[in-house]
Amino acid sequence: MSVDLALPFGHALVARQDLPIPAWLFAWAASIVLIVSFFALSAAWRRPIFEEQHWRPLGGAGFSRAVTGAPLQALSGAIGVLLLGFAIWAGLHGTEAPDRNFALTFLFVTCWLGFPFLAAIFGDVFRPFNPWRAVGRAAGAALGAAGVRRPRKLAYPGRLGRWPAAIGLLAVVWLEVVYGASGGIAVGLDPHSCAVAACVYSAYTLAMMALFGVEEWCATGEIFSVYFGMFSQLGFLGVRDGRFGRRRPLAAAGSWAAIPGSAAVVIASIASTSFDGAQEGAFKGAIERVFGWLGDVGFGPTASLRLADTIFMALCFAGVALVYELGVRGMRTIPGAPSLARLRTAFAHTLIPIALAYLIAHYFSLFVFQEQAQFTYLLSDPLGTGRTDLFGTAEVGIDFSVLSSQTIWYVQVAALVCGHVLGLTLAHDRALSIWPEPRRATRSQYWMLAVMVAFTCFGLYLLSAGKG
Amino acid sequence: MTGTLSATLVPLAHIGHWLWVFYVLPVIIVIAGIFWSTRAANRREREEEEEEKGRR
Numbered sequence: 345m346s347v348d349l350a351l352p353f354g355h356a357l358v359a360r361q362d363l364p365i366p367a368w369l370f371a372w373a374a375s376i377v378l379i380v381s382f383f384a385l386s387a388a389w390r391r392p393i394f395e396e397q398h399w400r401p402l403g404g405a406g407f408s409r410a411v412t413g414a415p416l417q418a419l420s421g422a423i424g425v426l427l428l429g430f431a432i433w434a435g436l437h438g439t440e441a442p443d444r445n446f447a448l449t450f451l452f453v454t455c456w457l458g459f460p461f462l463a464a465i466f467g468d469v470f471r472p473f474n475p476w477r478a479v480g481r482a483a484g485a486a487l488g489a490a491g492v493r494r495p496r497k498l499a500y501p502g503r504l505g506r507w508p509a510a511i512g513l514l515a516v517v518w519l520e521v522v523y524g525a526s527g528g529i530a531v532g533l534d535p536h537s538c539a540v541a542a543c544v545y546s547a548y549t550l551a552m553m554a555l556f557g558v559e560e561w562c563a564t565g566e567i568f569s570v571y572f573g574m575f576s577q578l579g580f581l582g583v584r585d586g587r588f589g590r591r592r593p594l595a596a597a598g599s600w601a602a603i604p605g606s607a608a609v610v611i612a613s614i615a616s617t618s619f620d621g622a623q624e625g626a627f628k629g630a631i632e633r634v635f636g637w638l639g640d641v642g643f644g645p646t647a648s649l650r651l652a653d654t655i656f657m658a659l660c661f662a663g664v665a666l667v668y669e670l671g672v673r674g675m676r677t678i679p680g681a682p683s684l685a686r687l688r689t690a691f692a693h694t695l696i697p698i699a700l701a702y703l704i705a706h707y708f709s710l711f712v713f714q715e716q717a718q719f720t721y722l723l724s725d726p727l728g729t730g731r732t733d734l735f736g737t738a739e740v741g742i743d744f745s746v747l748s749s750q751t752i753w754y755v756q757v758a759a760l761v762c763g764h765v766l767g768l769t770l771a772h773d774r775a776l777s778i779w780p781e782p783r784r785a786t787r788s789q790y791w792m793l794a795v796m797v798a799f800t801c802f803g804l805y806l807l808s809a810g811k812g
Numbered sequence: 813m814t815g816t817l818s819a820t821l822v823p824l825a826h827i828g829h830w831l832w833v834f835y836v837l838p839v840i841i842v843i844a845g846i847f848w849s850t851r852a853a854n855r856r857e858r859e860e861e862e863e864e865k866g867r868r
Binding site for chain 2: 372379626674790793801
Protein backbone atom coordinates (compact mmCIF):
# COMPACT_ATOMS: atom_id res chain seq x y z
CA MET A 345 0.00 0.00 0.00
CA SER A 346 1.02 3.57 -0.53
CA VAL A 347 3.16 4.81 2.30
CA ASP A 348 5.12 7.64 0.80
CA LEU A 349 2.37 9.27 -1.23
CA ALA A 350 2.57 12.32 0.97
CA LEU A 351 -0.32 14.10 -0.64
CA PRO A 352 0.01 16.45 -2.38
CA PHE A 353 1.69 15.05 -4.38
CA GLY A 354 4.23 12.68 -5.67
CA HIS A 355 2.36 13.03 -8.93
CA ALA A 356 2.74 11.32 -12.21
CA LEU A 357 6.41 11.86 -12.63
CA VAL A 358 8.12 8.55 -12.96
CA ALA A 359 11.52 7.35 -14.07
CA ARG A 360 11.55 6.42 -17.72
CA GLN A 361 14.92 4.87 -18.31
CA ASP A 362 13.14 2.07 -20.20
CA LEU A 363 12.03 4.26 -23.12
CA PRO A 364 13.17 3.07 -26.55
CA ILE A 365 14.45 6.55 -27.49
CA PRO A 366 15.64 9.53 -25.42
CA ALA A 367 12.80 11.54 -23.87
CA TRP A 368 13.86 14.73 -25.66
CA LEU A 369 13.21 13.10 -29.02
CA PHE A 370 9.53 13.02 -28.03
CA ALA A 371 9.67 16.82 -27.81
CA TRP A 372 11.04 16.95 -31.35
CA ALA A 373 8.40 14.50 -32.57
CA ALA A 374 5.63 16.47 -30.83
CA SER A 375 6.93 19.70 -32.40
CA ILE A 376 6.86 18.08 -35.84
CA VAL A 377 3.27 16.94 -35.22
CA LEU A 378 2.34 20.53 -34.31
CA ILE A 379 4.06 22.00 -37.38
CA VAL A 380 2.40 19.46 -39.70
CA SER A 381 -0.99 20.13 -38.02
CA PHE A 382 -0.42 23.86 -38.47
CA PHE A 383 0.16 23.56 -42.21
CA ALA A 384 -2.72 21.09 -42.57
CA LEU A 385 -5.01 23.60 -40.83
CA SER A 386 -3.75 26.42 -43.05
CA ALA A 387 -4.45 24.41 -46.19
CA ALA A 388 -7.77 22.78 -45.28
CA TRP A 389 -9.48 25.05 -42.71
CA ARG A 390 -10.57 28.11 -44.64
CA ARG A 391 -13.50 29.48 -42.63
CA PRO A 392 -14.22 29.75 -38.89
CA ILE A 393 -16.55 27.06 -37.53
CA PHE A 394 -16.24 27.58 -33.75
CA GLU A 395 -17.78 31.04 -33.70
CA GLU A 396 -21.20 29.41 -33.69
CA GLN A 397 -21.97 26.80 -31.01
CA HIS A 398 -24.74 25.04 -32.96
CA TRP A 399 -26.60 24.54 -29.72
CA ARG A 400 -29.59 22.19 -29.89
CA PRO A 401 -31.89 21.19 -27.04
CA LEU A 402 -31.48 17.61 -25.91
CA GLY A 403 -34.66 15.60 -25.39
CA GLY A 404 -38.04 17.19 -24.85
CA ALA A 405 -38.96 20.11 -22.61
CA GLY A 406 -39.88 17.65 -19.84
CA PHE A 407 -36.41 16.10 -19.88
CA SER A 408 -34.82 19.55 -19.79
CA ARG A 409 -37.02 20.59 -16.86
CA ALA A 410 -36.12 17.39 -15.01
CA VAL A 411 -32.38 18.00 -15.50
CA THR A 412 -32.31 21.71 -14.76
CA GLY A 413 -35.32 21.89 -12.44
CA ALA A 414 -35.33 22.75 -8.76
CA PRO A 415 -35.76 19.21 -7.32
CA LEU A 416 -32.67 17.76 -9.01
CA GLN A 417 -30.69 20.97 -8.35
CA ALA A 418 -31.65 20.79 -4.66
CA LEU A 419 -30.75 17.10 -4.46
CA SER A 420 -27.37 17.49 -6.15
CA GLY A 421 -26.66 20.62 -4.07
CA ALA A 422 -27.48 18.70 -0.90
CA ILE A 423 -25.08 15.92 -1.96
CA GLY A 424 -22.39 18.55 -2.53
CA VAL A 425 -22.95 20.12 0.90
CA LEU A 426 -22.97 16.71 2.57
CA LEU A 427 -19.71 15.65 0.91
CA LEU A 428 -17.97 18.93 1.73
CA GLY A 429 -19.14 18.68 5.33
CA PHE A 430 -17.96 15.09 5.53
CA ALA A 431 -14.54 16.01 4.12
CA ILE A 432 -14.18 18.85 6.64
CA TRP A 433 -15.23 16.54 9.48
CA ALA A 434 -12.71 13.89 8.35
CA GLY A 435 -9.99 16.53 8.10
CA LEU A 436 -10.69 17.92 11.58
CA HIS A 437 -11.17 14.62 13.39
CA GLY A 438 -9.21 12.08 11.37
CA THR A 439 -5.59 11.05 11.25
CA GLU A 440 -2.91 13.55 10.31
CA ALA A 441 -1.40 11.05 7.85
CA PRO A 442 -2.27 12.69 4.50
CA ASP A 443 -2.63 9.46 2.53
CA ARG A 444 -4.87 7.81 5.16
CA ASN A 445 -7.37 10.66 5.60
CA PHE A 446 -10.43 10.91 3.33
CA ALA A 447 -10.29 14.73 3.22
CA LEU A 448 -7.15 15.34 1.18
CA THR A 449 -7.71 12.71 -1.49
CA PHE A 450 -11.36 13.68 -1.82
CA LEU A 451 -10.76 17.42 -2.12
CA PHE A 452 -7.46 17.52 -4.00
CA VAL A 453 -7.74 14.42 -6.20
CA THR A 454 -11.36 13.33 -6.64
CA CYS A 455 -12.75 16.87 -6.91
CA TRP A 456 -9.81 19.03 -7.97
CA LEU A 457 -8.78 16.64 -10.76
CA GLY A 458 -12.00 14.75 -11.36
CA PHE A 459 -14.24 17.72 -12.15
CA PRO A 460 -11.95 19.16 -14.88
CA PHE A 461 -11.74 15.75 -16.59
CA LEU A 462 -15.54 15.32 -16.42
CA ALA A 463 -16.26 18.94 -17.37
CA ALA A 464 -14.06 18.77 -20.47
CA ILE A 465 -16.32 16.04 -21.82
CA PHE A 466 -19.77 16.59 -20.34
CA GLY A 467 -19.85 20.32 -19.58
CA ASP A 468 -20.30 22.02 -16.22
CA VAL A 469 -20.91 19.02 -13.97
CA PHE A 470 -19.73 20.90 -10.87
CA ARG A 471 -22.39 23.61 -11.01
CA PRO A 472 -25.30 21.54 -9.61
CA PHE A 473 -23.02 19.99 -6.94
CA ASN A 474 -21.40 23.28 -5.91
CA PRO A 475 -22.00 23.29 -2.12
CA TRP A 476 -21.60 27.05 -1.69
CA ARG A 477 -24.03 27.81 -4.53
CA ALA A 478 -26.49 25.35 -2.99
CA VAL A 479 -26.23 26.98 0.46
CA GLY A 480 -26.45 30.48 -1.02
CA ARG A 481 -29.53 29.62 -3.07
CA ALA A 482 -31.16 27.78 -0.17
CA ALA A 483 -30.49 30.72 2.15
CA GLY A 484 -31.96 33.14 -0.41
CA ALA A 485 -35.04 30.95 -0.86
CA ALA A 486 -35.47 30.56 2.91
CA LEU A 487 -35.25 34.32 3.48
CA GLY A 488 -37.74 34.88 0.68
CA ALA A 489 -40.14 32.30 2.14
CA ALA A 490 -39.84 33.86 5.59
CA GLY A 491 -40.70 37.23 4.11
CA VAL A 492 -37.42 38.78 5.24
CA ARG A 493 -36.49 41.74 3.11
CA ARG A 494 -33.07 41.01 1.62
CA PRO A 495 -30.52 43.84 1.53
CA ARG A 496 -29.72 45.13 -1.94
CA LYS A 497 -26.83 43.36 -3.65
CA LEU A 498 -23.73 45.34 -4.50
CA ALA A 499 -22.93 45.76 -8.16
CA TYR A 500 -19.92 43.57 -8.95
CA PRO A 501 -17.12 45.74 -10.39
CA GLY A 502 -16.89 44.69 -14.02
CA ARG A 503 -13.18 45.53 -14.26
CA LEU A 504 -12.44 43.02 -11.51
CA GLY A 505 -13.85 40.28 -13.73
CA ARG A 506 -12.35 36.86 -12.95
CA TRP A 507 -9.24 38.21 -11.23
CA PRO A 508 -10.41 37.07 -7.76
CA ALA A 509 -10.76 33.54 -9.16
CA ALA A 510 -7.32 33.69 -10.81
CA ILE A 511 -5.67 34.81 -7.58
CA GLY A 512 -7.71 32.27 -5.63
CA LEU A 513 -6.63 29.50 -7.99
CA LEU A 514 -2.99 30.31 -7.33
CA ALA A 515 -3.77 30.45 -3.61
CA VAL A 516 -5.34 26.97 -3.65
CA VAL A 517 -2.32 25.50 -5.41
CA TRP A 518 0.00 27.45 -3.11
CA LEU A 519 -1.78 25.93 -0.14
CA GLU A 520 -1.52 22.51 -1.74
CA VAL A 521 2.12 22.48 -2.78
CA VAL A 522 3.87 25.31 -0.92
CA TYR A 523 2.22 25.72 2.47
CA GLY A 524 2.77 22.03 3.23
CA ALA A 525 6.51 22.69 3.38
CA SER A 526 7.51 22.38 7.01
CA GLY A 527 10.84 22.33 8.79
CA GLY A 528 12.70 22.60 5.50
CA ILE A 529 11.04 19.50 4.04
CA ALA A 530 8.04 19.44 1.68
CA VAL A 531 5.75 17.10 3.57
CA GLY A 532 2.46 18.06 1.98
CA LEU A 533 -0.62 19.70 3.37
CA ASP A 534 -2.00 18.04 6.49
CA PRO A 535 -5.71 17.15 6.64
CA HIS A 536 -6.43 19.47 9.59
CA SER A 537 -5.06 22.53 7.77
CA CYS A 538 -6.99 21.49 4.67
CA ALA A 539 -10.25 21.30 6.66
CA VAL A 540 -9.62 24.68 8.29
CA ALA A 541 -8.88 26.18 4.86
CA ALA A 542 -12.15 24.71 3.54
CA CYS A 543 -14.05 26.33 6.44
CA VAL A 544 -12.37 29.70 5.87
CA TYR A 545 -13.04 29.51 2.13
CA SER A 546 -16.68 28.57 2.78
CA ALA A 547 -17.16 31.60 5.02
CA TYR A 548 -15.47 33.91 2.49
CA THR A 549 -17.49 32.53 -0.44
CA LEU A 550 -20.83 32.77 1.35
CA ALA A 551 -20.01 36.35 2.39
CA MET A 552 -19.16 37.29 -1.21
CA MET A 553 -22.35 35.61 -2.43
CA ALA A 554 -24.35 37.62 0.09
CA LEU A 555 -22.68 40.81 -1.12
CA PHE A 556 -22.76 40.31 -4.89
CA GLY A 557 -25.31 37.55 -5.47
CA VAL A 558 -24.88 33.80 -5.82
CA GLU A 559 -24.77 33.51 -9.61
CA GLU A 560 -22.67 36.67 -10.07
CA TRP A 561 -20.02 35.40 -7.67
CA CYS A 562 -20.07 31.91 -9.19
CA ALA A 563 -19.48 33.40 -12.64
CA THR A 564 -16.55 35.57 -11.62
CA GLY A 565 -15.04 35.06 -8.17
CA GLU A 566 -15.81 31.59 -6.89
CA ILE A 567 -12.58 29.75 -7.63
CA PHE A 568 -13.96 26.28 -8.24
CA SER A 569 -16.94 27.40 -10.35
CA VAL A 570 -14.67 29.48 -12.56
CA TYR A 571 -11.92 26.86 -12.76
CA PHE A 572 -14.15 23.86 -13.51
CA GLY A 573 -16.42 26.08 -15.64
CA MET A 574 -13.41 26.97 -17.79
CA PHE A 575 -12.85 23.32 -18.71
CA SER A 576 -16.58 22.81 -19.25
CA GLN A 577 -16.37 25.18 -22.23
CA LEU A 578 -14.69 22.34 -24.12
CA GLY A 579 -17.53 19.91 -23.44
CA PHE A 580 -20.45 19.12 -25.70
CA LEU A 581 -23.27 19.49 -23.14
CA GLY A 582 -24.54 22.74 -21.68
CA VAL A 583 -27.49 24.73 -20.38
CA ARG A 584 -28.77 27.75 -22.30
CA ASP A 585 -31.73 29.86 -21.15
CA GLY A 586 -32.64 27.16 -18.64
CA ARG A 587 -32.70 24.43 -21.28
CA PHE A 588 -30.35 21.48 -21.39
CA GLY A 589 -28.75 20.83 -24.76
CA ARG A 590 -25.77 19.77 -26.83
CA ARG A 591 -23.37 21.95 -28.73
CA ARG A 592 -20.32 21.65 -30.93
CA PRO A 593 -17.40 20.51 -28.74
CA LEU A 594 -14.85 23.33 -28.05
CA ALA A 595 -17.21 25.95 -29.51
CA ALA A 596 -18.37 27.42 -26.19
CA ALA A 597 -14.76 28.29 -25.30
CA GLY A 598 -14.70 31.14 -27.82
CA SER A 599 -16.88 33.44 -25.76
CA TRP A 600 -15.61 32.37 -22.33
CA ALA A 601 -12.68 34.78 -22.20
CA ALA A 602 -14.76 37.90 -22.78
CA ILE A 603 -14.81 38.62 -19.01
CA PRO A 604 -11.66 40.45 -17.77
CA GLY A 605 -9.20 38.24 -15.91
CA SER A 606 -10.13 35.09 -17.84
CA ALA A 607 -6.69 34.90 -19.46
CA ALA A 608 -5.18 35.12 -15.97
CA VAL A 609 -7.27 32.12 -14.85
CA VAL A 610 -6.07 29.88 -17.65
CA ILE A 611 -2.48 31.11 -17.30
CA ALA A 612 -2.67 30.47 -13.54
CA SER A 613 -3.88 26.94 -14.28
CA ILE A 614 -0.96 26.16 -16.62
CA ALA A 615 1.56 27.88 -14.35
CA SER A 616 0.43 26.15 -11.16
CA THR A 617 0.52 22.72 -12.80
CA SER A 618 3.93 23.51 -14.25
CA PHE A 619 5.23 24.59 -10.88
CA ASP A 620 3.92 21.47 -9.20
CA GLY A 621 5.67 19.40 -11.87
CA ALA A 622 8.91 21.36 -11.69
CA GLN A 623 9.11 21.72 -7.92
CA GLU A 624 10.64 18.29 -7.40
CA GLY A 625 12.23 18.08 -10.82
CA ALA A 626 13.42 20.80 -13.15
CA PHE A 627 13.40 23.56 -10.50
CA LYS A 628 14.64 21.45 -7.61
CA GLY A 629 18.26 22.56 -7.76
CA ALA A 630 17.38 26.24 -8.23
CA ILE A 631 14.82 26.13 -5.38
CA GLU A 632 17.43 24.55 -3.13
CA ARG A 633 19.92 27.31 -3.97
CA VAL A 634 17.37 30.06 -3.21
CA PHE A 635 16.37 28.15 -0.05
CA GLY A 636 20.01 28.12 1.07
CA TRP A 637 20.45 31.79 0.24
CA LEU A 638 17.32 32.75 2.19
CA GLY A 639 18.57 30.67 5.11
CA ASP A 640 21.87 32.56 5.01
CA VAL A 641 19.97 35.84 5.03
CA GLY A 642 18.31 34.81 8.28
CA PHE A 643 15.01 33.15 7.46
CA GLY A 644 14.04 29.95 9.27
CA PRO A 645 13.90 26.64 7.35
CA THR A 646 10.10 26.62 6.92
CA ALA A 647 9.90 30.28 5.91
CA SER A 648 12.87 29.84 3.54
CA LEU A 649 11.31 26.87 1.78
CA ARG A 650 7.89 28.48 1.52
CA LEU A 651 9.39 31.73 0.26
CA ALA A 652 11.63 29.97 -2.27
CA ASP A 653 8.68 27.93 -3.56
CA THR A 654 6.48 31.04 -3.70
CA ILE A 655 9.12 32.89 -5.73
CA PHE A 656 9.34 30.04 -8.25
CA MET A 657 5.57 29.71 -8.44
CA ALA A 658 5.32 33.43 -9.22
CA LEU A 659 8.09 33.02 -11.81
CA CYS A 660 6.12 30.19 -13.43
CA PHE A 661 3.08 32.45 -13.70
CA ALA A 662 5.20 35.26 -15.12
CA GLY A 663 6.91 32.87 -17.57
CA VAL A 664 3.67 31.40 -18.93
CA ALA A 665 2.14 34.89 -19.18
CA LEU A 666 5.25 36.15 -21.00
CA VAL A 667 5.15 33.34 -23.59
CA TYR A 668 1.47 34.11 -24.26
CA GLU A 669 2.18 37.84 -24.42
CA LEU A 670 4.96 37.25 -26.97
CA GLY A 671 2.53 35.27 -29.10
CA VAL A 672 -0.05 38.08 -28.87
CA ARG A 673 2.53 40.76 -29.70
CA GLY A 674 3.68 38.70 -32.66
CA MET A 675 0.11 38.57 -33.97
CA ARG A 676 -0.18 42.34 -33.52
CA THR A 677 2.47 42.85 -36.23
CA ILE A 678 0.17 41.39 -38.89
CA PRO A 679 -1.65 44.07 -40.91
CA GLY A 680 -5.30 44.38 -39.90
CA ALA A 681 -4.69 43.15 -36.35
CA PRO A 682 -6.95 44.53 -33.60
CA SER A 683 -5.57 46.10 -30.41
CA LEU A 684 -3.31 44.14 -28.05
CA ALA A 685 -6.02 44.05 -25.40
CA ARG A 686 -8.50 42.57 -27.85
CA LEU A 687 -6.00 40.01 -29.09
CA ARG A 688 -5.18 38.96 -25.51
CA THR A 689 -8.87 38.30 -24.86
CA ALA A 690 -9.60 36.83 -28.27
CA PHE A 691 -7.00 34.07 -28.00
CA ALA A 692 -7.08 33.29 -24.25
CA HIS A 693 -9.49 30.38 -24.79
CA THR A 694 -6.91 28.64 -26.99
CA LEU A 695 -4.94 27.95 -23.79
CA ILE A 696 -7.79 25.96 -22.17
CA PRO A 697 -6.98 22.68 -23.98
CA ILE A 698 -3.34 23.21 -22.98
CA ALA A 699 -4.31 23.68 -19.33
CA LEU A 700 -6.27 20.44 -19.55
CA ALA A 701 -3.38 18.67 -21.29
CA TYR A 702 -0.98 19.80 -18.55
CA LEU A 703 -3.44 18.58 -15.93
CA ILE A 704 -3.77 15.15 -17.54
CA ALA A 705 -0.05 14.84 -18.19
CA HIS A 706 0.93 15.73 -14.64
CA TYR A 707 -1.81 14.09 -12.61
CA PHE A 708 -3.26 11.28 -14.69
CA SER A 709 -1.39 8.48 -12.88
CA LEU A 710 -1.92 10.11 -9.47
CA PHE A 711 -5.63 10.21 -10.22
CA VAL A 712 -5.74 6.54 -11.26
CA PHE A 713 -3.79 5.42 -8.19
CA GLN A 714 -5.48 7.65 -5.62
CA GLU A 715 -8.99 6.88 -6.85
CA GLN A 716 -8.31 3.27 -5.96
CA ALA A 717 -7.59 4.49 -2.44
CA GLN A 718 -10.63 6.77 -2.50
CA PHE A 719 -13.06 3.97 -3.29
CA THR A 720 -11.47 1.33 -1.09
CA TYR A 721 -9.74 2.07 2.19
CA LEU A 722 -10.53 5.79 2.38
CA LEU A 723 -14.23 5.04 1.97
CA SER A 724 -14.20 2.26 4.53
CA ASP A 725 -12.02 4.10 7.02
CA PRO A 726 -12.44 7.81 6.20
CA LEU A 727 -10.75 9.05 9.36
CA GLY A 728 -7.82 6.71 8.85
CA THR A 729 -7.87 5.61 12.46
CA GLY A 730 -7.78 1.90 11.62
CA ARG A 731 -10.83 1.30 13.81
CA THR A 732 -13.60 1.31 11.18
CA ASP A 733 -14.24 -0.81 8.11
CA LEU A 734 -17.58 0.40 6.74
CA PHE A 735 -17.53 -1.48 3.42
CA GLY A 736 -15.00 -4.21 4.17
CA THR A 737 -12.32 -2.55 2.01
CA ALA A 738 -10.19 -0.93 4.70
CA GLU A 739 -7.35 -3.36 4.07
CA VAL A 740 -7.40 -3.07 0.27
CA GLY A 741 -4.38 -1.23 -1.10
CA ILE A 742 -3.43 0.57 -4.29
CA ASP A 743 -2.45 -1.64 -7.19
CA PHE A 744 0.40 0.31 -8.74
CA SER A 745 0.81 -2.30 -11.47
CA VAL A 746 -2.34 -1.11 -13.29
CA LEU A 747 -0.18 1.44 -15.08
CA SER A 748 3.35 0.82 -16.26
CA SER A 749 5.78 3.71 -16.40
CA GLN A 750 5.75 3.45 -20.21
CA THR A 751 1.94 3.66 -20.33
CA ILE A 752 2.03 6.76 -18.12
CA TRP A 753 4.65 8.37 -20.34
CA TYR A 754 2.75 7.67 -23.57
CA VAL A 755 -0.50 9.01 -22.05
CA GLN A 756 1.39 12.13 -20.97
CA VAL A 757 2.89 12.67 -24.43
CA ALA A 758 -0.45 11.99 -26.15
CA ALA A 759 -2.26 14.41 -23.80
CA LEU A 760 0.27 17.17 -24.43
CA VAL A 761 0.26 16.71 -28.21
CA CYS A 762 -3.55 16.48 -28.47
CA GLY A 763 -4.05 19.47 -26.14
CA HIS A 764 -1.70 21.64 -28.15
CA VAL A 765 -3.14 20.57 -31.51
CA LEU A 766 -6.60 21.50 -30.17
CA GLY A 767 -5.20 24.84 -28.97
CA LEU A 768 -3.71 25.44 -32.40
CA THR A 769 -7.04 24.56 -34.03
CA LEU A 770 -8.95 27.00 -31.83
CA ALA A 771 -6.35 29.71 -32.51
CA HIS A 772 -6.48 29.15 -36.27
CA ASP A 773 -10.28 29.25 -36.20
CA ARG A 774 -10.28 32.52 -34.25
CA ALA A 775 -7.64 34.02 -36.58
CA LEU A 776 -9.90 33.33 -39.55
CA SER A 777 -12.65 35.39 -37.92
CA ILE A 778 -10.24 38.28 -37.26
CA TRP A 779 -8.32 38.17 -40.56
CA PRO A 780 -10.81 37.04 -43.21
CA GLU A 781 -7.95 36.66 -45.69
CA PRO A 782 -6.60 33.13 -45.02
CA ARG A 783 -3.00 34.08 -45.90
CA ARG A 784 -2.90 36.76 -43.19
CA ALA A 785 -4.70 34.51 -40.72
CA THR A 786 -2.04 31.85 -41.29
CA ARG A 787 0.77 34.37 -40.89
CA SER A 788 -0.70 35.56 -37.61
CA GLN A 789 -0.72 32.01 -36.35
CA TYR A 790 3.01 31.46 -36.86
CA TRP A 791 3.30 33.11 -33.47
CA MET A 792 0.74 30.89 -31.81
CA LEU A 793 2.55 27.91 -33.33
CA ALA A 794 5.70 29.09 -31.54
CA VAL A 795 3.69 29.45 -28.30
CA MET A 796 2.29 25.92 -28.68
CA VAL A 797 5.68 24.39 -29.49
CA ALA A 798 7.18 26.22 -26.50
CA PHE A 799 4.46 24.93 -24.12
CA THR A 800 4.74 21.38 -25.52
CA CYS A 801 8.52 21.24 -25.16
CA PHE A 802 8.35 22.85 -21.71
CA GLY A 803 5.69 20.34 -20.60
CA LEU A 804 7.72 17.38 -21.86
CA TYR A 805 10.87 18.78 -20.26
CA LEU A 806 9.10 19.06 -16.91
CA LEU A 807 7.86 15.48 -17.20
CA SER A 808 11.22 14.10 -18.29
CA ALA A 809 13.02 15.98 -15.52
CA GLY A 810 10.51 14.75 -12.92
CA LYS A 811 11.57 12.78 -9.96
CA GLY A 812 11.84 9.05 -10.24
CA MET B 813 44.61 5.39 -19.90
CA THR B 814 42.81 6.09 -16.62
CA GLY B 815 43.51 9.77 -17.04
CA THR B 816 42.16 9.79 -20.60
CA LEU B 817 39.08 7.84 -19.54
CA SER B 818 38.29 10.12 -16.62
CA ALA B 819 38.91 13.17 -18.81
CA THR B 820 36.25 11.81 -21.21
CA LEU B 821 33.80 10.70 -18.54
CA VAL B 822 33.77 13.87 -16.48
CA PRO B 823 32.33 16.10 -19.24
CA LEU B 824 29.92 13.32 -20.29
CA ALA B 825 28.68 12.97 -16.72
CA HIS B 826 27.64 16.60 -16.84
CA ILE B 827 25.75 16.31 -20.12
CA GLY B 828 22.57 15.66 -18.12
CA HIS B 829 22.66 19.27 -16.95
CA TRP B 830 22.43 20.43 -20.56
CA LEU B 831 19.57 18.19 -21.71
CA TRP B 832 17.22 21.17 -21.56
CA VAL B 833 18.97 22.50 -24.67
CA PHE B 834 17.40 19.67 -26.68
CA TYR B 835 13.97 20.86 -25.53
CA VAL B 836 14.67 24.49 -26.41
CA LEU B 837 16.01 23.76 -29.91
CA PRO B 838 12.61 23.05 -31.55
CA VAL B 839 11.31 26.38 -30.19
CA ILE B 840 14.35 28.22 -31.56
CA ILE B 841 13.96 26.51 -34.93
CA VAL B 842 10.27 27.48 -35.12
CA ILE B 843 11.01 31.10 -34.14
CA ALA B 844 13.82 31.26 -36.71
CA GLY B 845 11.38 29.87 -39.28
CA ILE B 846 8.85 32.56 -38.36
CA PHE B 847 11.40 35.34 -38.82
CA TRP B 848 12.57 33.89 -42.12
CA SER B 849 9.04 33.42 -43.53
CA THR B 850 7.86 36.81 -42.22
CA ARG B 851 10.78 38.53 -43.97
CA ALA B 852 10.06 36.57 -47.15
CA ALA B 853 6.35 37.52 -46.97
CA ASN B 854 7.17 41.19 -46.37
CA ARG B 855 9.60 41.18 -49.31
CA ARG B 856 6.98 39.56 -51.53
CA GLU B 857 4.36 42.12 -50.50
CA ARG B 858 6.80 44.97 -51.17
CA GLU B 859 7.62 43.57 -54.60
CA GLU B 860 3.92 43.17 -55.39
CA GLU B 861 3.27 46.78 -54.33
CA GLU B 862 6.16 48.06 -56.44
CA GLU B 863 4.97 45.99 -59.40
CA GLU B 864 1.51 47.49 -59.03
CA LYS B 865 2.97 51.00 -58.81
CA GLY B 866 5.02 50.33 -61.94
CA ARG B 867 1.95 49.18 -63.82
CA ARG B 868 0.13 52.39 -62.88
